[in-house]
Each structure stands twice: as C-alpha cells, then as structure tokens.
Amino acid sequence: MEKLASHKTFDLEYFFQIAPDLLCITGFDGYFKKINPAVAKTLGYTDDELYAIPIANLIHSDDQELTAQKRAELTKGQSLLNFENRYLAKDGTIVWLSWTSVPVMRDQLIFGIAKNITFRKHVEEYDRISSILGMINEDHKKRFKKVTKLPLPSSSTRPKLDISESRAEGPTLSDQIWLDNFETIVRKRAGKLDLSLNIISDELALSQRQLFRHVDRILGITPNKLVRVIRLQLAWEAIASGKYGTIKEISNIAGYSSRSHFSKLFREVYGIHVSDLI
Incomplete structure (x- = not known):
C-alpha cells in the first residue's frame, strides 16, 4: 500500500513538472510556494527569483487593483474562473494569463492554473x-x-x-x-x-x-x-x-x-x- 501511495505521488509530481500550463501554489501572503517549470519559462525568471518576489510586483500596473480584489476574494474562500490579467516578464514584455484558482482555507494556500493567452x-x-x-x-x-x-x-x-x-x-x-x-x-x-x-x-x-x-x-x-x-x-x-x-x-x-x-x-x-x- 505504501509503495502504491508513493507511486501515485511520483506520478502527480511528474505531471506537475511536464504540464504546459502554468501551475502554482501561492500563499495568502502573496508569494509563490511551488511552481512548475512553465512559470519560470514564461516569465523569464529563475525559480529562486520568483519565490523571492511578491507576486504583486510581477503584475502589470493597470491590472494590480483588480487582481488585488480577486486575490482578496480567494482568501475569503471564493474560487476564481477564467480571470485574465497581465504579467510583466523579466525582459519587460507583457504576458497575458487566464487563471483558474481554488483556495484551501485550512492551509491558507491557493492552487492556480494559468493558460498563456498572449497570442x-x-x-x-x-x-x-x-x-x-x-x-x-x-x-x-x-x-x-x-x-x-x-x-x-x-x-x-x-x-x-x-x-x-x-x-x-x-x-x-x-x-x-x-x-x-x-x-x-x-x-x-x-x-x-x-x-x-x-x-x-x-x-x-x-x-x-x-x-x-x-x-x-x-x-x-x-x-x-x-x-x-x-x-x-x-x-x-x-x-x-x-x-x-x-x-x-x-x-x-x-x-x-x-x-x-x-x-x-x-x-x-x-x-x-x-x-x-x-
């Protein structure tokens, strides 16, 4: 049974790593806690840089107010579906993302999946x-x-x-x-x-x-x-x-x-x- 559980965990981690969409776990404190490679690849930062930067600093200035409102709703237990906002990559280019996010109140975490809709x-x-x-x-x-x-x-x-x-x-x-x-x-x-x-x-x-x-x-x-x-x-x-x-x-x-x-x-x-x- 222990071996089966371990196998399932490995499969989940493998899926997390190879998924083309941006997968992330963020805290209610506004920082990334876990990200898949697609996040760093899309935004042009290293994993360490992304973990150290407040997420709000990555968001386009015109979208910060609305994004803050949506984040507040998430911290109150409301899920988010197909929310679109703009992030700024490290080289300054604008990246459009469409988010579907679910809060986990017990752990004060947010599970998010984003599609790159820039094109x-x-x-x-x-x-x-x-x-x-x-x-x-x-x-x-x-x-x-x-x-x-x-x-x-x-x-x-x-x-x-x-x-x-x-x-x-x-x-x-x-x-x-x-x-x-x-x-x-x-x-x-x-x-x-x-x-x-x-x-x-x-x-x-x-x-x-x-x-x-x-x-x-x-x-x-x-x-x-x-x-x-x-x-x-x-x-x-x-x-x-x-x-x-x-x-x-x-x-x-x-x-x-x-x-x-x-x-x-x-x-x-x-x-x-x-x-x-x-």
Missing part, C-alpha cells in the same frame, strides 16, 4: 485595429467617390472573410511562431520608413504571394495591414516608454512620414489624440 490577445488586437483601419479606408473611398464622381471598386464585390469563423479552431503553434517572426522583422526596423514586403518576404524565405497567403489564412488580412497594426502598437509602446517627446518621433516609429496623417489614424484607432499623451 490570442495579440490576434484580438490585430482584428480590432484591422477592423478600424478597414472602416477608415471605406470612409476615404466614399469621400473620394463624392469628389470624383467616379465608381470605385466595392469591397462587397470581393468574398467576405469572417475572421472568427476562419480561425474557429484557433491558430496552430507553427502559426504563432510564424507570426512572431513576422512581428520581429517589423520591430527590428522600428523608426525606418523603408520597410517593404520584399524585405519581409526575403527574411521569411517566402515569395510575396506566399506571404499574402500565410497572413490571410491566419488573420484574414493583408501583410500591409498587419505591418500597420504592428507599427501602431509600436507607437503606443513608444509613448508609454516616456523616451519620446514629439509626434514626429512617434510617427517615424509607426512608419509614417506625415505627422498629421499619423495623428489622425492614431486617434481613430485608440480614441485619443497622440498629443495628449506626450
């Missing part, structure tokens, strides 16, 4: 900004049509792609890696206005036709639009860093030579004037 959040943001860009483009077409009195190609003549339906099963791991590589190429050229699809195609070892097919299959948009989405996100990150003090600097990072055009686009996408943020 899903990126795709949702791609969709949101892409949709806004699409509406802006349609609005420009309508205005141009009124001025010129000439018929313009209508988007209704093209087959509409329902992005959510086309990706109902979610992106594959290879899709995630491929999009990460695409984004890395764009980010490496932040501040440069000469980024072209030729450069991206060459770095990804694809023809431009293959590039269009890949992006359309995964996100339902064009590579050019994906570049614009990423660069708008770069602009937002540049503003948040506090390192840039002029619209010209921010617009250059976003790949726009026209400050007025960039300012208008930024306001359409984020609902705020860029000048109010710098």
